[in-house]
Amino acid sequence: MSKPQNDGQLAELVDRIKLDIIFGRLRPRERLIEDDLSAQFGASRHLVRTAFTELQRMGLVTRRPNKGAVVRDFSPEEVDEIYEMRAILQREAASRVPLPAHPDLIARLEQIHAEYCREVDRRNLKRVCELNNEFHHTIFKASDNRCLVDLIQRMWTETLGIRCYAMGDPTLLCKTPEEHSQILNALRTGNRKRLMRLCVDHLWPALEAYKRAHGGWSSNAMQSTATEKPLRLARAFSD
Template sequence: MARETSEKLLADLVDSIRQAIIFGRLRPRERLVEEELAERFNASRHLVRSALSTLDQMGLVTRRPNRGVIVCDFSVEEIEEIYEMRALLQGEAARRIPLPAPRSLVSQLEAIHAKYSENVDKMELKAACTLNNVFHETMFGACNNRYLTETIQRFWIRTTAIRCYAIGDPELLQQSRREHRAMIDAIKEGNREELVKQCVDHIYPALEAYKRAHGGWDVAGAAGSQRAVPERLTVVARR
């Protein structure tokens, strides 16, 4: 029982710090001091230390020489590579979702989207953020490759500090809702090309918001209104 309680406390603290990063209360490059976090989240320093270790493994924070633990930030080159991978992975997952899709998948996505829309209208950001995650996990989970799904999720978590720049922006939330609707429609209509395009284009508005906050730069593959959809990944089986 004591172990279960300790594990729950750790999980709750990890989620609280993660939410603070998602909603921009802890910003990229911000130094995370154990004593301050312990006071802020009413936790022991030991628990904070364990939570930071977990967040480090998730890619949300990093340890820097002479600076301690900071919220992850990325170089331009790192961002280019990460978003290239996200585009490749999400495009490939969209290509693997069975079309015509099972009614159960469409029903699930419709139900999640309805709840997401309701929370977007109310600007209930925490609930909307959670439902956004559930929407993508459900859709990409239908690609029938759990390793692909898990890798998409890892990159999703890793870009939390970038994606936080879109959270709370009413215009970007409305755009996200429209894009979710377009994904569902493409699945219902069996339009593979449109589904792949929507799944790839969907990752860029948050990146553009991040770029604007940092002075802007040209990110390979992300500039302009027309973006090239990555070619299909080719897997060669070893004999």
């Protein structure tokens, strides 16, 4: 579907590199060398190249002419701006989901949620990550604008490298099932304001975790501490 071309081999390669980024095996700013990955995954260099352009499109790696690919790194300002937009988009989507939610939607979400809780207990991070995505994506899909859903999904993928810091934190991870429960409740009871607020608030813990992890030392820290602009996140909260 959204696959640009190619069969499964490329998709698998992209996925494996993606996972390496998500789980921090590849760190931001780390260089990705075509020959190395080619050998590591037993794929032709051409395929690795293609995977790079795909990962670039997804916003997970950065490329510069004749200098190769590196894992994408976000400046503190960039992270703030991205999360500001995620908040706006997700809030918009939440405002469009028909309420009270269709029983089929609830059922589907409960199913995902149940498996999610199981896998969280088992610490099966890969599956947790997938199910988490599926849970939110299913909700947002219920808003009737595919373009909006695409933008949300795009920024979801783009921030995989940011959210990995939250995934590594067991305390944070254990809180998410409860938050998902609350979202489900808001859908069931048809409480739109609460749904919107929950969908937005759900974003912050991961953002905070990233900031804690990068506290001070990130890319251009010197300027950032000085420039430190007041986050305009308030808008996203206001009902």
